[in-house]
Amino acid sequence: MIDSQTTFDERQYAAAFRRDGYFICEDVITPGDVEQLRQAVASLPTRQEVRRKRNVYGVRNMLEICPAVRSLASKKSVRRFAAAVLGEHAFAVRAIFFDKVPDANWSLFWHQDNVIAVKERHDVPGFIAWSQKSGVWQVQPPAETLAQMVAVRVHLDDCGHGNGPLRVLPGSHRFGWLDDELDDWKNRVPEVVCAVRSGGVVAMCPLTLHASAASETAGHRRVIHIEYAAADLPAELEWNNRIGSAERHELSPAHRAPR
Ligand SMILES: O=C(O)CCC(=O)C(=O)O
Numbered sequence: 001m002i003d004s005q006t007t008f009d010e011r012q013y014a015a016a017f018r019r020d021g022y023f024i025c026e027d028v029i030t031p032g033d034v035e036q037l038r039q040a041v042a043s044l045p046t047r048q049e050v051r052r053k054r055n056v057y058g059v060r061n062m063l064e065i066c067p068a069v070r071s072l073a074s075k076k077s078v079r080r081f082a083a084a085v086l087g088e089h090a091f092a093v094r095a096i097f098f099d100k101v102p103d104a105n106w107s108l109f110w111h112q113d114n115v116i117a118v119k120e121r122h123d124v125p126g127f128i129a130w131s132q133k134s135g136v137w138q139v140q141p142p143a144e145t146l147a148q149m150v151a152v153r154v155h156l157d158d159c160g161h162g163n164g165p166l167r168v169l170p171g172s173h174r175f176g177w178l179d180d181e182l183d184d185w186k187n188r189v190p191e192v193v194c195a196v197r198s199g200g201v202v203a204m205c206p207l208t209l210h211a212s213a214a215s216e217t218a219g220h221r222r223v224i225h226i227e228y229a230a231a232d233l234p235a236e237l238e239w240n241n242r243i244g245s246a247e248r249h250e251l252s253p254a255h256r257a258p259r
Contacts, residue, residue, distance in 0.1 A: 010084040017085050017150070021173030021208035022192070026200040028077050029154060034199050037224065038156050040068035041097055057104035060134045062095035062224065063241045069095050072154060073226045074244045081203040082150040082228030090150070090230045092243040093117065100164045100214065100221040107164065107214045110182055112172075113151070113206035114140045116227075117240040124235045136240055141233070143176040146206040149229045153202045156222035159195060164215035166194040166202055173205035185209055 008025070017023045029037075044059060044066060062069040072078055073092035082090040094117045100106060114129075115138040121130055129140040159165045169189045172178060178185060191211075194202045204210065206227065215221050233239060 008080070010080065013081070014084045017081075017203060017205070020170040021205040022168045022170065022194065023081070023203045024194055024196050024200065025081070025203070026197055028201040029072075029075070029199050031199060033072075034156050037068055037072065037154075038222065040066055041156070041222065041224075044097075056106045056108065057099050057101075059097040061136060062097050063092060063226075063243055066095075066097075069097075069224055069226070070243055072224060073228075078152055078154060078201065078226070079228070079244055081152045081201060082230075085150050086148065086228060086230035089245045090228045091239075091241075091245040092226050093149075093229050093239040093241050095224060095226045098221075098223045098225060102215075102218055105164070105214045106212075108210075108212045110169070110186060110209050110211045112178060112209060113146065114177075116141050116145065116149075116229075116233075118233065119238040119240050120236070122236040124233075124237055126234075127237065139237075143207060145229075145233070147173065147176075148231060149206050149227055151204045151206055151225055151227045153204065154224045154226070155196050155198055155200050155202070156224065157220050158197045159221055159223075161193055161195060162216040163219070163221045164213050165196070165221075166204070167191045167211045167213070168194060168204065169209040172209040173207040176207075178209060182209070 013023060063073060073095060079090065079092070117136045117138055119137070121137050126142040127139045131138050153166065157163070168191065169185050170192055171189065172185055175181075196202055229239060
């Protein structure tokens with residue numbers, strides 16, 4: 001397990017993450033932790049189950065509704081994937097549970113994640129496309145906000161090529177929104193398949209171009225996807241959660257939306 005300081009070099013990790021926009025690490029949590037999380041997820045009330053974006057099976061608001069996921073988000077071995085890149089004050093802002101099973105199988109075309117969850121709606125320049133999902137405000141921030149976030153995806157099942165793994169285009173997180181350049185990126189940059197075993201992690205910048213195919217197998221493909229940030233939002237906007245750090249940090253002026 002990478003809790004032993006010897007096997008996880010934070011500097012090497014952070015350099016690779018900043019360059020590639022993703023990182024795969026096996027054996028981050030124990031089989032016992034995996035089992036506890038599987039049980040915690042299985043015992044969520046069914047009314048919390050939602051479908052997210054085009055038939056994607058997911059459960060939102062996991063930091064709010066699942067204490068085991070709150071603990072996971074603060075666990076050193078998991079949080080360090082965010083802290084090594086964003087700084088020690090990194091905090092978890094949102095978590096989603098994803099599963100793929102034969103009767104809830106799904107795929108997603110290449111995209112960048114483009115929303116964050118905030119406590120209340122305040123119309124601030126640069127923050128657009130407001131919506132409310134499962135009672136929580138979602139908004140598209142400037143790309144710079146997402147560029148300063150890390151998503152840590154904790155796997156609760158072995159996820160090989162046939163299980164609908166995440167696929168990424170390395171380096172695509174460094175260029176802002178890529179809607180108009182998607183074809184160029186797909187043609188030019190070989191995709192990486194993020195195969196990882198149960199208990200492992202895929203860390204990803206939300207701006208990294210990613211896609212996900214349907215699973216070809218009968219089992220689960222359970223992932224707890226935790227997003228971390230490290231800076232306050234501008235004006236009156238507040239992250240919907242700040243788990244794992246009590247400190248508040250201002251965005252640098254370069255990343256602050258004009259008022
Ligand atoms: O879990 C996956 O395979 C993909 C999830 C995804 O693309 C997303 O969160 O935007």
